[in-house]
Amino acid sequence: MRIIRMTAAALALGAGPALAAQDTITLGMQLEPPNLDPTGGAAAAIDEVTYANIFEGLTRFAADGAIIPGLARSWDISEDGLTYTFHLAPGVTFHDGTAMDAGDVKFSLDRARAEDSTNAQKALFAGIADVAVIDPLTVRITLSAPDGGFAFKMAWGDAVIVAPESAETNAAAPVGTGPFKLARWVQGDRIELERHPDYWGAAPALSKATFRFISDPNAAFAAMMAGDVDAFPVFPAPETLEQFKADPRFTVIVGSTEGETVLAMNNKQKPLDDVRVRAAVAHAINRQDIIDGAMFGYGTPIGTHFAPHNPDYIDLTGISAYDPEKSKALLKAAGVSDLTLRMALPPPTYARRGGEIIAAQLREIGITTEITNMEWAQWLEQAFRGKDFDLTIVSHTEPMDIGIYARPDYYFQYDDLGFQALLALLDNTSAPEARSGLLKAAQGKIAMDYVNGYLFQLAKTGVANAKIKGLWENAPTQANDLTGVTWEE
């Protein structure tokens, strides 16, 4: 499309006014979604295309991370916190023209929590005891235990409402209730969405949106520069942002994400099972060097596994402050010398570059690091599932995911009964103040135990045409919500 426009412009008249009334957008993404069914795959890219655009859930994330009504106009919570009654918006239809009602909600949730479910976030639905249809616009969900975060869980992309007729084919031909529907998918290149004319809510300003998949950072840069792509919400090359900032054609959008980037350590692997060794590693890390060297300054240092923009966040970076001398002393105390650690690095830039820097920093305290760069598939198999690693770097992008530290079989294998009890208590607590206290305690616990090296909160660095308004600045979940996007005249 862009090429035709350019050619036309070149051939003809001087194109200024013709381009003004623009209602199409081309977004760049680094990874292509393997399929378009958010209820059947974990890839963040699925949500980045479909969330709020094609599929909607009962509740949804707002740009600031708040939970706001989605398909459910409102919901009531029973006194004991066990029953949620959702009131659905009327007049909602799927893209295939069929109506969305309480039956579809029941179907979607029951499907997600079923025995043979392939939902990647099955845990979100684990607390549901029963889903009942009260009337076409009312659904009652009974929980097995009170859950203060249930509305939050229902906002996830994995909890969107699908229709029984199309559920099995959503991977390639998604049918949702959102303001956009799939127009075309050229695998490996792009996905085109077009406005769904019968959308139940306010019609979006855009009539058409194209997601273009450009994995190579250099190509991404070139595409932005050449104007082939209008916006790149998660731009893969932070080193080029200065260039964009200097160019009036572009705006650089820097926001926060839910991505706690950690140097994960295998807590069961000798000698990392010794907290002194883990502490030594943690103290050897110079966070600012990593943020500068790997992310070109974008990122917020963290001292624990918690997002800094969260009101309950406490700054614990002092616990693992950069202090190589202390590291050396700790290693000596632990009786460790000539230590060689294997570091498995997944593909993202933060991991690859961060890994190189950490390796250099660890060398300063006498630890040799053997780096292996891995594809995601290999990383998942070997490091994540096989737990065959000493160190790895990964950004945990799920919102509010401190709960992973309560799972002893999780890949870094932190098995602490005290922490597990703390989290169990949290799950059963719905009073905000009490929850806040528990969360702070949890943050402190894992920081003191040096479970992992906490590096920084991943920044969301996006680049967009300066005339585009309404893109999300932060990433409370991985999504490119296009409902509010407009071109400035």
Next chain:
Amino acid sequence: MRWPVQLIIGAILSGLFVLAAAASFLWVPHEVSTLSIADRLKPPSARYLLGTDHFGRDILSMLMVGARTSIAVALVAVGIGVAAGVPLGLAAAARRGSLLDEIIMRGNDLIFAFPSLVIAILITAVFGPSALNAILAIGIFNIPVFARVTRGGALSIWTLDYILAARVAGKNALRISAEHILPNILNLLIVQGTIQFSLGILAEAGLSYVGLGAQPPTPSWGRMLADAQTMIYTAPRLAILPGLAIVGMVLGLNLMGDGLRDALDPRLRRARE
């Protein structure tokens, strides 16, 4: 013997890189394993002759050590090709027309039929990316090349009378291959070796560029390119210098191969004598 001009230019050019690689074992301007983030992306200066990269490493030092990686990978890959390909080619020629010959040649064709880069990617998918697996991936595709060159050269020697004389002297195929065939196709092999060496440098750069070659922190020209390409606008020398190094090394080797071909071609030599 008069040395062809290309040979001299090529030898000097590639010799420079080999020398730099060798020197890097003893001395480099700055240690490449130490990062100094504060000094990143510095332009060339007296302290950093070619400037620094995004981690504040000295580019000149990186290029010197990177030459080591490129040369080592390409050289060992050529070694694999020679070690496996030459005996196969000799055997095929010694038993020309036999089942063994047929199997060897079909096997060669089969390897040739596989898209090399895809196989390299698959190999690293199986064994994980490393310099060793890059060598393996490049080396495998050198085998049929050497087998073919060896067989072709050997076949033409096998028809000569001195082979008949050796057979009359009661020598067996193994002995004839070692004593008469191999020394006389050596020039072919040297020329081919030079070419494969330069192709190996290119292949290593390509593999490292897509992240399948030598792993960090070992510097490699291909990975330097890959790392630098997003900075091509802010610090174009980061992408241009390793590219030039690759071009220079490969160009030098190719010129050398061409020159060697001229210098060692028996037809040309007979004319000079």
Next chain:
Amino acid sequence: MIAVEGLSLAIHGQPILRDVTFRVAPGKVFGLVGESGSGKSLTALALLQLAPEGSTLSGRAMMGDTDLLSLPERGMCAIRGNRIGMIFQEPMTALNPVQTIGEQVAETLVIHGRANRHEALAMARERLDRVGLPAAKFPLSRYPHALSGGQRQRVCIAMAIALRPELLIADEPTTALDVTTQAQILDLLKELVEQEQMGLLLITHDLAVVAGMADDLAVMQQGRIVEQGPTEELFRHMRHPYTRQLFEASGHRPPQTAVPQEGPLLRVHGVIREYPRPRAALLRRPPPFRAVNEVSFDIRRGESLGLVGESGCGKSTLTRAILGLEPLQGGEIRLDGEAVHAGEPMPAHMRRKMQVVFQDPYGSFNPRHRVRRLIAEPFHLAGRPDDAGARIDAALEAVGLRPSDADRFIHEFSGGQRQRIAIARALITRPELIILDEAVSALDVRVRAQILDLLAALRAEFGLTYLFISHDLSVVRSITDRVMVMKAGEIVEQGPTEAVFGAPRHAYTQMLIAAAPVIPAGWRGDGEARPGG
């Protein structure tokens, strides 16, 4: 019609031809004779301005009013193929393998604008008929690879005479051909010269060929014409010593002093050698090709036995079978009473008794080894004797070289010296039988005479037995006691050499002898008739 005056040629400053002067008259044959490297071929190429790059020419070559040497390239293109036609030595490679013979002959006509393609093909047909390639057997659509050497040379001739040139240059036109084919091609050329009234510049190394063909003759040595004149007169007087040397050497007959003993050294009985032919269809295999068909003969100890035959008759296959390099499909070969089991390793004591000398003085040696190692190679058989060094020296001396030559590489030697080294290699194990496979065919006549002398002397000195294989009748006649004639895998005639050559009984032998060119008897003052060579 063509008058060459003071032609000189230098390549990159190195003078090659000096002051060459001669004329070729219409309807006459002018012979140019000389050994390899004498400059005779370059003379021809210089006339056409086709000498290698870097050549500088001086002198004049007048064709009518035109000086060929000063014509620009464009003008030369109009002359070549049109007023001067040329044929070359090697018919196997002189034709473009991917074009039909019709196209190639027609091209001469088209290129000079004499005919359009259609007419040219018709004329090509007529020309091919003229050179003895009738339409029925040789359609225009034939490709060169389907023709024999003689037939290809006819195509070349058709191409060269397509436009009835005034001058035809034939550079060793029959050297690569068998003797019977040579006779036919020479007859054809002679006939064409008479009928078309063109001049023929015939370049050859073979005195007997020019003797029978040329009206006038020039002898070249090292880029100069040393003597020229009407052929018969020149032969009768031979004023220049070089001419005399050539003449002597071409009819040279070494003194024969050795006397064969009784009892066979080698016994070949009913030998059959077959090769499989390529499959005609996927499943059907044609009957094998029988290269050697039930051949039987004996060689007595101390005898020199000749084997003659044209190319492809099975001589080489038989040689290899005797050497034990190829398996047999029938019959047996016994060396000194012991069976040669072809295809499997021969015991060292047998191997030692039999050695071989090959034709090509360039391909017979590994260029990487020094002479010492080359000569010592047969020691591989029985282990290196203690006196190896002395034996190498002795062998070198026996063949007329110096012991110090052992430290040199093969490329430092001339063709004749190389054949001496090959003989030294054959002598090193003190063999009883030496097989000489076209051992002197690649040598110039004077060198050949020396090698023949050497062979005769060695035979007398060491009591050697020779199996002497050659296509050249005169050579075989000069060095053998007995001779066999081979045709299509079979021995058609055998007997004492003089008897066979003097009164051949088999039609094929008669044809061979009749076809061999001869210098007429009585041309030489003191001379009896000699076969040429």
Next chain:
Amino acid sequence: MLRFAATRLVSLGLSLIAASLVIFAVIEVVPGDPAAFMLGLNAEPEAVAALRDELGLNGSRAARYLSWVGGMVTGDFGQSYTYRVPVSQLVLQRLWVSLPLALYALGLSTLIAFPIGLIAASRRGRPADYGIMAATQLGVAVPNFWFAMLLVLVFAVNLRWFSAGGFPGWEAGAFAALKALTLPAVSLALPQASILARVMRSALIETLGQDYIRTARAKGLSRRQAITRHALRNALIPVLTIIGLQFSFLLAGAIIIENVFFLPGLGRLIFQGITQRDLVVVESVVMLLVFAVILVTFLVDLAYAAADPRLRHRR
């Protein structure tokens, strides 16, 4: 000629069977579970197991091999794990990018190489020859991805004559599509053209030294006529081999270039397939490429025979 083709076909079939075994064996040992990859970090083991079942990953090896090969023979390449669409559909889509790109690059390289090789050969040893040889040496030495980066920098980012990459699809019009393929084709064609020009030159020089060229010159053909009428067709044989090899290389070897220009071609399909462990796709596409190479080799062999009558009668 028919017999020639028939024997070649038999060996072609055998090669394909051998290739399929090799590919299947390699794919079998690739670590990484496609199901686990698809379900990501926090997936429950039961979900992964359920998906494995659904994808048919639990059968025996022999059975899976046979069903794969059997499927391919009938044109059924299987179902992509990740995209959940038939592999043949993906391949067809990609082929519409890769095939035109390969042909475009091949056409360019041939167009550049032929005249250059011809000039160099006919001016052998003169300045033009040295200049051309030096340029081709440089062309061979430049890594194509680096050259591509430079092209993008100059023509897309600075001059903005071309887009930096991407493919609008053929429905955007042939002009737009070809324009999008131009920079990739040029960066692919440069080294190929250099190699081809060198082969062309040496093949021509080789044939120019043959006796029949001298014969032709003696017939009155000028140098130029001797080259065009006699040398070219004979020199074509080695050149054809290289063109054949290059075509197959271009079809499969454009992975890096496809990445630089983010073109949705076959190479990137494989690359993605491997990283996403969409092994069915990898298997089938690699097999397809091998088939293409073997087929092209076969066709080149036939072309040989057509160009050289001597071969028609040999086995």
